[in-house]
Amino acid sequence: MSNGPILPLRLADVSFAAGGRTIIDRISLEIETGPSTIILGANGAGKSVLMRLMHGLLKPSSDRIDWYAPERPGAPRKQAMVFQRPVMLRRSAYANVAYALKIAGIPEPQRGALVRDSLESVGLSHLARRSARVLSGGEQQRLALARAWALHPEVLFLDEPTASLDPSATREIESVIKAFDAAGTKVVMATHNLGQARRLGDEILFINQGRLVERAPVEQFFSKPQSAQAAAFIKGELPWT
Amino acid sequence: MSEALSAALALLVGLDSRLVEIVLLSLRVSLSAVAIAALLGLPLGAAIAVSRFPGRQAVIVVLNALMGLPPVVVGLLVYLLLSRAGPLGALGILFTPSAMVFAQSILILPIVAALSRQAIEDAWREYEEQLRSLGAGRMSAALTLLWDTRFSLLTTILAGFGRAAAEVGAVMIVGGNIDGVTRVMTTTIALETSKGDLPLALGLGMILIAIVIAVNAAAHLTRELAQRRYG
Ligand SMILES: Nc1ncnc2c1ncn2[C@@H]1O[C@H](COP(=O)(O)OP(=O)(O)OP(=O)(O)O)[C@@H](O)[C@H]1O
Numbered sequence A: 001m002s003n004g005p006i007l008p009l010r011l012a013d014v015s016f017a018a019g020g021r022t023i024i025d026r027i028s029l030e031i032e033t034g035p036s037t038i039i040l041g042a043n044g045a046g047k048s049v050l051m052r053l054m055h056g057l058l059k060p061s062s063d064r065i066d067w068y069a070p071e072r073p074g075a076p077r078k079q080a081m082v083f084q085r086p087v088m089l090r091r092s093a094y095a096n097v098a099y100a101l102k103i104a105g106i107p108e109p110q111r112g113a114l115v116r117d118s119l120e121s122v123g124l125s126h127l128a129r130r131s132a133r134v135l136s137g138g139e140q141q142r143l144a145l146a147r148a149w150a151l152h153p154e155v156l157f158l159d160e161p162t163a164s165l166d167p168s169a170t171r172e173i174e175s176v177i178k179a180f181d182a183a184g185t186k187v188v189m190a191t192h193n194l195g196q197a198r199r200l201g202d203e204i205l206f207i208n209q210g211r212l213v214e215r216a217p218v219e220q221f222f223s224k225p226q227s228a229q230a231a232a233f234i235k236g237e238l239p240w241t
Numbered sequence B: 001m002s003e004a005l006s007a008a009l010a011l012l013v014g015l016d017s018r019l020v021e022i023v024l025l026s027l028r029v030s031l032s033a034v035a036i037a038a039l040l041g042l043p044l045g046a047a048i049a050v051s052r053f054p055g056r057q058a059v060i061v062v063l064n065a066l067m068g069l070p071p072v073v074v075g076l077l078v079y080l081l082l083s084r085a086g087p088l089g090a091l092g093i094l095f096t097p098s099a100m101v102f103a104q105s106i107l108i109l110p111i112v113a114a115l116s117r118q119a120i121e122d123a124w125r126e127y128e129e130q131l132r133s134l135g136a137g138r139m140s141a142a143l144t145l146l147w148d149t150r151f152s153l154l155t156t157i158l159a160g161f162g163r164a165a166a167e168v169g170a171v172m173i174v175g176g177n178i179d180g181v182t183r184v185m186t187t188t189i190a191l192e193t194s195k196g197d198l199p200l201a202l203g204l205g206m207i208l209i210a211i212v213i214a215v216n217a218a219a220h221l222t223r224e225l226a227q228r229r230y231g
């Protein structure tokens, strides 16, 4: 197994169609190591589908997605994803994180310390023994982050990790995401929350109806959007929701 | 009628040795059958749940249909297999408890496989993206699903046991209802009733009903507990 980086990720004219509809329409872009990338766009714009394509959960209907060093099937993954609605196994919070480590091929004796460390980093140590599926939405979201944290991924995809969380839970999650960034993980995140995009993002990918309309540094995107759609989106979205 | 009832109760309370022997044989046969059906049926259900192959829908339809197999037909088929001229005649197990276990295993294998396939597939639909995202292969995903649906699977196994314990046609044909050898609760009830000896039949009937109720209560409790504990 190669130990080199898998980034950059290159999308060349990627389209995805399902049910007779084009959901992702000829997107070309490159994702590099470094600052966080935020994917912005209205409901149904194609953000989640785009991230699933990048993460390898969906196959593009046409053209290519290339990682610099593609992962081998069956080998431990160097990328992780936290879904809009996290899925937890019917076992304790602790066991859910340990499970991810097991799949990643981490030997049993090393797992304990990694699990404790990652539960600690999201503030869930006191709930380690609790069954994961009875945790609150915010706690499950943090557990999903802990699961990703334990894996030390090179790239982390986050799909609206704070949708439906209250402001204090949102702040906690955001500080964990910053910690990922500080630890050198490339964060790629979809969000509706413009305030969050500003707080966490370095560059914005703006998606509209399956097309990449604009890509710009955060400040520039918000102060001088280049497209009419982006301008309308910024005006229409309440910054703090 | 009330005489027969009190005689039946006397048999139960006195732990009549004939009655106890029959109950124990029934339990031995049906528990063995359910163990075999679970050993084969759970992996089969899991494999069908997580794999995609041509003809998969047809396999599922057939499997579901086999859940309703009439016990006498299973008995007949197993009889033909095990009879001296049959392909498995050399085993020489016709009219023994082994033949009854064989027949009941075949009877409930589709139940265990079909119900577990459903439970595991529902879980797979929910877990698939997460497990693939973590990098789990098909095999380890299947094992994960088996463990995570363990409570539904236990319910499935109990359903299989209930069906095995209550069927009469298959064990009657392949067991032969030989006194002291292959006589189980259901076949004894059928025989004794036709002979007009009601107390033993009634006593066994009561035990059978108690077992069926206990099995269903256990299934219900399992579901409740799992729901409360694991969500
Ligand atoms: N497997 C699929 N089959 C058919 N249509 C799909 C499929 N997945 C997504 N879609 C459609 O593609 C469009 C984009 O979906 P996507 O989930 O990417 O939107 P989104 O930008 O993430 O929206 P939201 O902000 O609401 O999460 C939607 O109209 C959705 O209905």
Ligand SMILES: [Mg+2]
Residues within 6 Å of the ligand: A047, A048, A049, A084, A159
């Ligand atoms: Mg989405």
